[in-house]
Amino acid sequence: MSLNRVLVPVKRVVDYAVKIRVAGGKVDTNVKHSMNPFDEIAIEEAVRLKEKKLAKEVIALTVGPSKSNETLRTALAMGADRGVHIEVPEGSEVLPLQVAKLIKAVAEKEKPELLLLGKQAIDDDSSQTGQMLAGLLGWPQATFASKVEVAGDKLTVTREVDGGLETIASKLPAVVTTDLRLNEPRYATLPNIMKAKKKKVEKLTPKDLGVDVTPTIETVKVIEPPKRAGGIKVESVDELLSKLKNEARVL
Amino acid sequence: ASTLVLVEHKNDAVASSTLNAITAATKIGGSVTALVAGSAPDAVAKSVAGLQGVNKVLVAKHDAYAHALPETLAPLIVAATKAGSFTHVVAPHSAFGKNVLPRAAALLDVNQVSDVIGVEGEDTFVRPIYAGNAVATVKSKEPIKVITVRTTAFPAAASGGSASTESAPSADTASPTEWIKEEIAKSDRPELGSAKVVIGGGRGMKNGENFKLLYDLADKLGAAVGASRAAVDAGFVSNDLQIGQTGKIIAPELYIAVGISGAIQHLAGMKDSKCIVAINKDGDAPIFQVADYGLVDDLFKAIPDITSKVDKI
Numbered sequence: 205m206s207l208n209r210v211l212v213p214v215k216r217v218v219d220y221a222v223k224i225r226v227a228g229g230k231v232d233t234n235v236k237h238s239m240n241p242f243d244e245i246a247i248e249e250a251v252r253l254k255e256k257k258l259a260k261e262v263i264a265l266t267v268g269p270s271k272s273n274e275t276l277r278t279a280l281a282m283g284a285d286r287g288v289h290i291e292v293p294e295g296s297e298v299l300p301l302q303v304a305k306l307i308k309a310v311a312e313k314e315k316p317e318l319l320l321l322g323k324q325a326i327d328d329d330s331s332q333t334g335q336m337l338a339g340l341l342g343w344p345q346a347t348f349a350s351k352v353e354v355a356g357d358k359l360t361v362t363r364e365v366d367g368g369l370e371t372i373a374s375k376l377p378a379v380v381t382t383d384l385r386l387n388e389p390r391y392a393t394l395p396n397i398m399k400a401k402k403k404k405v406e407k408l409t410p411k412d413l414g415v416d417v418t419p420t421i422e423t424v425k426v427i428e429p430p431k432r433a434g435g436i437k438v439e440s441v442d443e444l445l446s447k448l449k450n451e452a453r454v455l
Numbered sequence: 456a457s458t459l460v461l462v463e464h465k466n467d468a469v470a471s472s473t474l475n476a477i478t479a480a481t482k483i484g485g486s487v488t489a490l491v492a493g494s495a496p497d498a499v500a501k502s503v504a505g506l507q508g509v510n511k512v513l514v515a516k517h518d519a520y521a522h523a524l525p526e527t528l529a530p531l532i533v534a535a536t537k538a539g540s541f542t543h544v545v546a547p548h549s550a551f552g553k554n555v556l557p558r559a560a561a562l563l564d565v566n567q568v569s570d571v572i573g574v575e576g577e578d579t580f581v582r583p584i585y586a587g588n589a590v591a592t593v594k595s596k597e598p599i600k601v602i603t604v605r606t607t608a609f610p611a612a613a614s615g616g617s618a619s620t621e622s623a624p625s626a627d628t629a630s631p632t633e634w635i636k637e638e639i640a641k642s643d644r645p646e647l648g649s650a651k652v653v654i655g656g657g658r659g660m661k662n663g664e665n666f667k668l669l670y671d672l673a674d675k676l677g678a679a680v681g682a683s684r685a686a687v688d689a690g691f692v693s694n695d696l697q698i699g700q701t702g703k704i705i706a707p708e709l710y711i712a713v714g715i716s717g718a719i720q721h722l723a724g725m726k727d728s729k730c731i732v733a734i735n736k737d738g739d740a741p742i743f744q745v746a747d748y749g750l751v752d753d754l755f756k757a758i759p760d761i762t763s764k765v766d767k768i
Contacts, residue, residue, distance in 0.1 A: 223719075224588035231589050300557070301566045326700075328584055330569045331553050335525065336561035344631040345525055347554045350694070360635070365550040366648070366703075368639035368695050372524075374632040384684075384701050385694060420566050424579065424592040432726060435747035437738075441760045444732065444750050452730045452747065454652075454709040455676075455765065 207259040207354065207376070210250040211316035212284065213307050214243040216268050216275040217327040226428045239275045242322025244282070244389040245382040249352060250320050251283035252387065258354050259318070261285045265310055267303050269294040273405065280400035281392030287405035288314075292417065300332035302410075302417040307333070308340045309413035316377065318359070323348050323381040334381035344374035348383040456485030456577050458543040459513075459536055461528070463551045464491065464499040471649040472547035474506070474611035479604040480545045481508040481612070482574040488513060490535055490623060492528060494521035504618040512620045513539075519628035525555040526630040532559040534626040536599060542577070548603035549648075556603050565597040572608035586700040586723040606648060607706035607727060640695060644670075647696065650679035653707045655698050655725065656691070657683040659714020659735060659754055663691040668755070669713060672762040681705065683721045699724035714754045717742030734758070 218224065219236040226232070239247075253259040264279035265288040266272045276287040290306050292298055298306075311319060319338075324331035338345035346352075346361035350369065353360040360373045364383045392400070410417045438444045448455045458480040463470040473489075480487045487508055491500045492515040500514045513535055519527040532555070536544055544559065546552035548570045560567040572590075573581030579594045580602060647653065654669045654676070666680065673680050681698040682691065698705055700723035710728035715721060717733070717740055725731070726745055733746035736753050743749040750757060 218585070224585045226589050231585060299566045301561060301564070304561060326586065329586065330567070332557035332560070332567050332569060335554065335557035338525075339529055339558035339561035345554075345558065346632075347525075348550065363550075364694055365637070365639075366695065367646075368637060368693070370522075370637040371635040372632050373635055378631075420596050421568060422594045422596065424594050426584070426589050426591045429583070429587060429590050429726075432731075432745045434744060435731070435749060437743065437749040437751060441750070441752070441757055441764065444748055445761065445764055447748055448709070448730070448732070452709075454730045 206257055207253065207317040209261050209263060209314055209316040210253060210259045210318045210320060211263050211265060211311055211314055212243070212246050212250045212279065212320045213265045213267070213303070213333070214247065214275055214279050215240045215266065215322070215325045216272040217325055220326055226426055230426050237271070239278050240322050240325045242324060242382055245384070245386050246320040246322050247279045247282050247284060248387045248389040249382060253354060254283065263288060263314060263316065265307060266290070267298055267306055268292060276405055277400050278392060280403045281397040282390060283396070286403055288408065289405055290408050290410060290413065292410065297419050298417045299419050299421060300330050301336055302415060303333050304336035304340055305415045306410060306413055307337050309415060311341065318354070318376060319379045321379065321381045323383055334379050338379035341379070344378040346372055346374070346378060347381040349380050350383050350385045352380055352386065456483050456542045457539065458483050458485060458487050458545055459532070459539065459541040460487060460489045461532060461544070461546040461552065461555065462489050462491045462499065462503055463547055463549060464493065467498045469499055469502045470549070471611060471646060472549045472552070472606045473503070475606035475609040476545050476547045476604050477506055477508050477612040478609040479571065479574060480543070483543050483577060485542070486510045488539060488541070489618070490515070490532065492520040492531055492623070494518045496520070500620055504620050505614050505616055506612045507614065507616040508612050509616050509618040512618050513623035514620055515623035517628050519630055522634035523551055523555065524630050524632050524634060525558045526632050527628050528555045529558040529562055530626040531623065533562045534624045536563060538624040542599060544599060544601045546603050547606050549606065552603045556601060560601040563599055563601065565599050565601055566595070567601040567603065568593060568595055569603050571602050571604045586720065587726070605704060607704055640693060644673060645677065645679045647679045647681050647698070647703050648705060651707055652676045652678035652709045653681055653698070653705055654678050654711045654713060655681045655683060655715055656686055656713050657715030658685040658689060660686060660691055666692055668758045672758055672765070675762055675765050683715045683718070685718070712742050712746070713758060715742055716740045717745065
């Protein structure tokens with residue numbers, strides 16, 4: 205027995221390797237973007253379930269401006285079967301609860317048995333969407349997963365918690381959020397990138413799904429964090445210990 | 456304002472993260488009520504009632520709360536929030552708080568403000584974004600402000616209080632999730648997240664066995680030992696030791712980075728340390744740009760040397 209559908213929401217974010225600059229009271233986002241790294245892990249896990257014949261179809265979903273289409277294409281090139289793009293105007297911010305409501309609306313239509321999400325997006329670092337989605341759907345949740353096992357309608361997940369690991373089990377359908385060590389995502393190969401261009405992407409708007417995405421949290425300002433003043437180099441262990449004791453007074 | 460704080464606890468002891476969360480709650484102003492849920496919560500409830508800043512403790516005793524599953528804790532938070540008409544709900548931004556609180560926020564139909572490092576008013580909070588490379592001030596227009604707080608940004612609440620204790624309202628305790636087991640590293644050393652001194656090892660440690668050098672020094676300094684993502688990914692040490700954007704965020708009095716080059720993702724987890732020492736044989740390593748004291752040396756010589764000399768100072 206295999207799952208009919210795995211739904212994987214993905215987010216287009218500023219590329220993890222880009223040095224963030226704050227200008228004019230906001231983060232300069234006119235830079236290279238790519239798929240949120242934790243979402244790549246989620247897509248990889250879903251595609252592996254399909255390759256192991258544990259799932260029949262992988263659907264990638266994104267909420268974002270028209271450029272998010274590229275992120276969806278990356279997911280399709282990695283092996284997702286089709287995409288859903290919930291398009292919002294460029295520059296508009298959709299908060300986690302509203303993203304969760306949009307995903308829920310799609311989930312109710314597509315009826316996936318498993319929802320796989322990244323544990324957090326590396327732009328707003330909120331770490332909320334998966335948990336909120338599970339709450340809205342009334343489904344079990346397994347966050348920060350480092351191992352996911354699906355057998356029939358049973359899900360067993362090893363989670364990364366403070367101090368070690370925790371294992372939980374639940375019935376499907378369920379929501380799983382991925383941690384760093386779940387897998388190593390593949391690179392999309394050129395033939396697969398070409399093939400992905402032919403895969404179907406359904407376009408929707410928040411209005412189509414009946415969700416009001418007006419932000420309820422306003423960003424008042426964004427600043428650069430205070431810079432650490434550069435320190436000094438010491439010549440020896442003795443000098444280091446002396447400085448730590450007499451100057452920094454931390455020993 | 457009236458704030459409900461979700462208490463994190465383990466093995467009959469209040470987690471240190473709770474003490475920081477209570478301080479953050481007192482900064483909002485108004486009353487602070489602590490919610491303790493567990494299968495045998497009485498000892499923890501008693502400790503929490505003795506913390507300064509706590510006005511009242513709500514206790515929920517049920518086997519369903521034994522393993523802090525969000526499926527049972529979230530409905531309890533919602534029931535307690537509605538019964539007490541709380542304006543704010545606070546939890547630490549720990550693995551526990553991150554897991555539970557967004558689910559409760561969704562059931563309350565509000566957005567959450569995550570990883571708060573500053574409270575500027577009842578509705579205005581400061582939080583890092585982009586792994587701490589930018590700091591945002593945000594204003595929540597939600598009727599109930601649900602926030603998780605970065606523990607290192609707030610001092611621990613002191614003991615010396617005497618709050619009253621009462622039963623929490625009851626909530627649905629059915630859970631679709633079953634807790635199977637946990638593998639928690641047992642250690643006599645201080646907790647990484649709250650230690651005054653932390654020693655971090657990186658790829659330069661070369662293997663897991665060499666971390667003994669760091670443990671020997673840690674024992675002398677009463678320090679915790681952590682690692683960079685590179686060291687964890689290379690399999691030197693387990694993932695719960697990782698310091699960085701995707702691991703633990705720490706801010707000790709003294710952080711000693713050993714054989715760590717200083718990738719952005721590591722800096723995000725330790726740059727709020729009061730004093731940073733870097734020991735690396737590569738003098739151009741970026742870690743030296745944030746270190747208060749840098750020592751360009753072979754760590755395999757320097758660390759044993761430090762360990763043998765710290766006693767004498």
